[in-house]
Amino acid sequence: MSETIDIHAPGVEVKKSCCYFCHQNCGVLAYVKDGKVLKIEGDPSHPTNQGGLCTRGNIALLHLDHPDRINYPLKRAGEKGSNQWERISWDQAISEIAEKLNQIKAESGAEAVATAGGTLRTEDWARRRFMNMFGSPNGFHNALLCWIPTFMVETAVSGWSPFETDLADSRCVILWGFNPGASGMPSMRGYSDLKKNGLKIIVVDPRYSETAAHADLWLPLRPGSDTALALAMIHVVIYEGLANMEFVNNWCIGYEELAQHVAQYSPEWAAEHTWLEPELIRQAARIYAKSSPSNIQWGCTADQLGKTAGAGMHARAVLRAITGNLDCPGGDLMPGPAMNYVTDEELEANEWLPEEQKAKQIGADKFKLCSWPGYQLISDICKETWGKAPTAEWMCEAHGPSVFKAILTGDPYQIRALLVSATNPVNSYGDAKMTLEALKRVEFMVTCEYWMTPAALYSDYVMPIAGALERPTIHNNYGVTDSLLASQRAIQPLYERKTDYEFWRLLALASGQDEDQWPWETLEEVFYYVTYSFTSLGYQFNSYDEFVEKYRFYYPPLHYYKYGNNGFCTPSRRVELKSSILEELGYPSLPTWIGPAENEIDDPELAEEYPLVLTTGGGFMPYHHSEQFNISPLRFLRHDPYFTINPIKAKELHIKDGDWCWIETRRGRMKQRANVEPSVHEKVIYAQRGWWYPENGPEGDAPYGCLESNVNMLSSVDDEHCDPIGGSWANRGLLCKVYKVKYGDEPDIQFSIPGSSKVPGVTVMPSDQRLAYELIPYNPLPTFEVPEGLTWDKGTKIAWDLERGLAYDPDSGWLYDPETSVFFDLETRFAYDPETETLVDEAGTHYDMTTKQPLGDITPAVADVEGGE
Ligand code: SF4
Missing domain, CATH: 3.40.50.740 (Rossmann fold)
Structure with missing residues (x-):
């Protein structure tokens, strides 16, 4: 019986809390009595979510006192x-x-x-x-x-990173590697509303995502080739005369060198790298440049391209600047630090x-x-x-x-x-x-x-x-905007949590x-210190709690064209299309093409062995990163990990919807189930991130199934695969292959240590090699006693008669053939004949089920049964 909760009962307080299960920081109203949270709901007055909560946000009470929580040191x-x-x-x-x-x-x-x-x-x-x-x-x-790398590259080039959204006046937005339809419910709602008012939406994503479905123009590029696309768009803007020359002449340096530099990056050049038709690239560049004020929204793909990431961020920063979209109404606002x-x-x-x-x-x-x-x-x-x-x-x-x-x-x-x-x-x-x-x-x-x-x-x-x-919480976008969202604690921490x-x-x-x-002894004291300066703006409060109660958030009016006062926050006070900071650090000063860490053009031999292109790292409901996998109602919604494969490729590889498959790169393999649908290119595999299995328990050398379906089994952190500028590693654009999980498959047990070693006994090899230096036994243990003569397979988690290809069913104690569903006696390996309820060997002799003795000719007995005696 569920308890009836009267939120209007005497003694019930309403606390202005928040959801912290992702960065959106939606407002939550928590109804509290006697130190217990009775109920939560979305805060209708909160600017982020206006009363809504997504699937994750709604499980806050389950999270609060979940039996798996750690409550004591x-x-x-x-x-x-x-x-x-x-x-x-x-x-x-x-x-x-x-x-x-x-x-x-x-x-x-x-x-x-x-x-x-x-x-x-x-x-x-x-x-x-x-x-x-x-x-x-x-x-x-x-x-x-x-x-973070995006912020730093954009700040190096143009003095700050556009992070404040000013879409109301925008005519066009590029959602570049950003899928709010899956990862940011409040943002997606905003885009949908603005689209009704005429906002053009361009989506850059290898997948026909939830967001791509709402796009005016979708660019399904090869995963990891974003930098080539950005460079080609710069080429179009410059060579079709679409640049905002007034802004360029007054506020940018390095334009002439940039123009010469990108002459090589035509849409035709980019087509080979991006798999996009040149005309589609031209169309995107024209729409973006001609629809000013336009806006390029950040998506985490930009930071997950590995080796090619920094150049791509630089190219996007250049695109914004040469089209005159920086710090103008409806453009990319650069708020500066919180003042x-x-x-x-x-x-x-x-x-x-x-x-x-x-x-x-x-x-x-x-x-x-x-x-x-x-x-x-x-x-x-x-x-x-x-x-x-x-x-x-x-x-x-x-x-x-x-x-x-x-x-x-x-x-x-x-x-x-x-x-x-x-x-x-x-x-x-x-x-x-x-x-x-x-x-x-x-x-x-x-x-x-x-x-x-x-x-x-x-x-x-x-x-x-x-x-x-x-x-209590403060959400302040890392302090890179002047806005702030404030929430109070609903209750004191339970148990001995701090x-x-x-x-x-x-x-x-x-x-x-x-x-x-x-x-400051408590966070409330810290946050009172943080927000105290608002009192000089006329705000009146004597504690952080009172600030939350009375004000809840601080959104100063947006300021435009701030560079008009002191120029941009760069060494030259101009947008440095040719970046002196990057040059000083030893990097190319102009955005320069570097291919993805693994690609079929630079390494055709590797592509022969690994012919597909992997993309991963994107968010999907109801999980955030590797969180919430302990919460059973959410696991009920998404119980198993899935990768997406195009139906044509799936047919070629004999993969059916729902099949468990290995996805393998040259670093290792992990398994997920096939989601066969045409939302990805025939050569592209999209795999979900974050998966582990808390329910598998801590036993074994890879506890909680932490390697089993983990996409980071496939990613590389070798130095030469990382972005030389920012250091991020590649989740996008790696070469892979896919094949069905078969019984007897060996689990993935090898690891490598790229670089040098001072540890005795660890042999070090060049980091581009994939051989093991030491084994990590991947060993999920059986939950039943494995009968003698059978072999426990950690990959399929089944005990097998390897010689006959028979699997053991621990519930019945019988063996069975997964292909034919015929059952076999564990002791004799004789097949079970359901018609005669006997065992039968390969020669056709029948045996008694209990004594295992031959029965001779049993046809009459069957005839008797059939004849009803
Ligand atoms: S979008 Fe969902 S998970 Fe994120 S803060 Fe809002 S309610 Fe929480």
Whole structure:
């Protein structure tokens, strides 16, 4: 019987909370009584969702007190990964963790401690503050796959990244590798409304996606070829005289050199790389350029192209500028840093990190723009322009995959400790096998989490973290716009959960950092400090809670043509089509074609073995990244992982809808089920990301099925496959093949460590080779006793009689032939004859089912039965 809830009963309070299951940060009203959340619903007055909540948002109460949640600090009580834990107090956990970190710092330097983070839904400025004061430059996120390189390239070229949406006055929008129809319910609703008012929508996506279905023009390009498309569109704009020369002459530098440079990138040239008809490219460029004000919306594809990503971002920044669409009404607005509240960067205390420690940031020597070398150049100009800089926690990171490699190889030095917050690296970072191995081997690991994930499982301590209803939040777009969304906590954290901010503060104090450097005990105190400056704008409040109650959000009026005052925030104060910052860092100063990490033109031999092109990394409902796989109603909606394959290709490969298939790149393979539909090109495979199976449990060497259907089994983090500018790795445009899962298939057990190694016993080979250096047994254990003579197959999770091709059914105790559905006796391997209810051998002799003795000629008995005696 369900409990009846009266939300109007005396004592019921309404709290203005939010949904934190994705970045949209929809407003939630939480009805609370006696510290219990009775009900949630979308906040109708919230500017993002106006009362709506998507499938994910609606499971907030299930998430709040889910039986799998971690509610108390846990300390490892057995072997790493054995899932044996001792419940301890926060005091004990924090003091032991601090002691160990200080020991590592004393022995190996602060840089031997690294931190891994998730997406913009934790207090990452606090993590950065802790690390800066501790002295380590090695914090990182997987945000390199999500906008950070885009922000940095666009800021290098034009002084800031367009991030503020001003579509009401737009006549055309390009949704480039962005599928809000699947990943952003509030945004999609906005586009649909605007389309009714005449907005032209161009969608660039290899898939006929939910969003492409609403497009005026759809460009189904080869995955990973976006840079070629952008370059060809620049070519069309320049050589068809569509550039806005007034803007170019007044505000851009490098146009002449750009024009000469892109002469080579005609639509005809691009057709080979993009598989698009030249005329379609021309049409897109013309519509975009002639419909000004136009707008190119960011999608995370831009950051997931690996090697070719930075050049593509540069090309898109150029497109916006030469068409005069920067910072004008309906164009791409460049808000600059938040000037009316305290930004994350101002809370990070970056000035505390010594220069010699910045120089040790892992990956900064290879990928220079989103690490200290590039960040320093950009933040210096920003401070000169506005007195504020972009947040370093996101824009200036160690290179995550290189940190995992450093754990395994000791190159450039040994990383000894990893603090993990709000991320499941095996499923969210590239090269899952290598990442998993790094988690297993790191000397000391602490994870702040909601659930037991593979990372948490291999940790020494797991700390219970409060979710959205249990904490206040501020959503501020990383501080790169002046707007802010505020929410309050609905209830105090349940059990012994704490916010991640409290974790970092307690750890800071226990490891010797000064209390004066951490003056705010609670997040409400931090956020009051952050928003206090609004009082000078006439806002009246005495606490953060009161700010939320009275105001809830801050959206200042949009400002246009800001460059008219002091020019653009670049070294020349102009849009640098030819970028001096990229040049100073040693990169091409003009956007220059580099093919995708793997492609059929540069490597036809590889394409012969792997003839299909993989795209992945896109969001899909009801999951966000690798989250929510524990929530059974959501699993009910999408129980199994699916990849999409064109019907023509599926027929050629004898693949039927729903078949389990291996998808393989030269790095490994994983399996998903076939979704046969014509939404992708015959040569394209689209695979879902994020999949793991919490229900499979922690046993085995790949716990929770974390490698089984994990698309990061296929992705590459080899240095030469990563974007040399930003360091992001490729999820799009990798070469692959697909084939049906068969019984007896060997599971994928090999991993490689690209680069060099100082670890004894680890043989290192050139990173483009795919051979194993050491085996990781992939070993899901059987849940029943495997009868003697049968072989347990970890791939199909079936015990087989390999000689006869018979599968074992543990429920009945019989063997069966999957092709014919005939059952066989386990002991004798004789077939079951349902007509006579006997066993029968290959010669046709019948046997008694119980005694297994021959019965001789049983025809009369059957005749008797048939004749009714
Ligand atoms: S998960 Fe859904 S409800 Fe929650 S913030 Fe995202 S779009 Fe909004």
